[in-house]
Amino acid sequence: MLKTFDKLSINTNLSRNKSIQSNKSTNSINSLKSFKSSSSISSTSSNVSNKSVDYKIQSASSYLSPIEQSPFVPNYGKFKFLIVDDNLINLKILYKILSKIFPNAKIVKLSNSSTILKLIHQERFDLIFLDIEMPPINGIDISKKIRSMKHFNKLGLIAVTTRSNEKDLKIYKKIGIDYTFKKPLNYGLNIILNHVELVLNYRKNK
Numbered sequence: 127m128l129k130t131f132d133k134l135s136i137n138t139n140l141s142r143n144k145s146i147q148s149n150k151s152t153n154s155i156n157s158l159k160s161f162k163s164s165s166s167i168s169s170t171s172s173n174v175s176n177k178s179v180d181y182k183i184q185s186a187s188s189y190l191s192p193i194e195q196s197p198f199v200p201n202y203g204k205f206k207f208l209i210v211d212d213n214l215i216n217l218k219i220l221y222k223i224l225s226k227i228f229p230n231a232k233i234v235k236l237s238n239s240s241t242i243l244k245l246i247h248q249e250r251f252d253l254i255f256l257d258i259e260m261p262p263i264n265g266i267d268i269s270k271k272i273r274s275m276k277h278f279n280k281l282g283l284i285a286v287t288t289r290s291n292e293k294d295l296k297i298y299k300k301i302g303i304d305y306t307f308k309k310p311l312n313y314g315l316n317i318i319l320n321h322v323e324l325v326l327n328y329r330k331n332k
Contacts, residue, residue: 198315201323205231205252208245210268211286212237212260216309220255220286223311227319239263243271246278252326253282256303258289266301273302279332282325286311304328 205228211217217235224233234251236242240262246254254272258265265285272278285298285306298306304325307313 196316198319200226201228201319202230203228205326206250207231207233207253207255208236208242208251209233209255209286210236210239210242210260210265211257212239213257216257216286219311223315223318224255227315227322239265239268242268246272246281251281253284253322253329255284255286255307258285258287258294258298265303266297269298269301269303280329282329284322284325 207224207228209217209220209224211220214237217237221233221235224231234245234249236245239257239260242254242263256265256268265287269283269285272281272283283303285303286309287294287306288309290306290308295306305321307318307321311318
């Protein structure tokens with residue numbers, strides 16, 4: 127499923143921002159013209175200078191994916207998210223990020239993992255952001271219990287954890303976690319938005 131998300135991510139984000147691509151292209155062209163103009167050296171070395179500028183432009187653009195280069199546009203959908211972490215600072219950081227990306231979403235914070243199952247039976251959530259290493263019930267056991275109940279098939283699960291090596295990711299995928307963000311959350315807003323939307327859309331159609 128992770129590979130599927132990766133393949134779909136660029137198309138999904140470009141489609142979502144279709145209405146602003148024209149302006150983006152114009153701005154990019156103007157920026158490149160300005161960059162070339164400011165990078166001119168002297169008439170005696172104009173050929174070398176032009177090659178250098180072209181190389182710099184190509185190198186700089188290669189660092190950013192199309193998703194990262196797209197203007198950030200918040201998702202104003204009225205979703206309901208549950209974020210679970212025994213670390214209050216991590217809860218605060220994730221809450222702040224999600225509030226900026228999804229300004230109309232209702233976000234519930236929870237530091238006691240033992241109350242998750244009771245809460246999701248009482249309230250409907252679109253997505254749970256879940257730490258893996260936390261007492262008294264870790265994120266893996268919680269995910270297994272949730273995926274064992276068919277009426278939670280439409281509930282998305284995203285892990286937010288420091289445990290994110292290749293072996294860990296295979297385990298998460300196997301037990302039904304839809305995506306994993308690595309701590310610390312050093313991602314651009316567009317990257318987070320794109321993957322969260324992919325999970326929401328995937329689970330919506332389950």
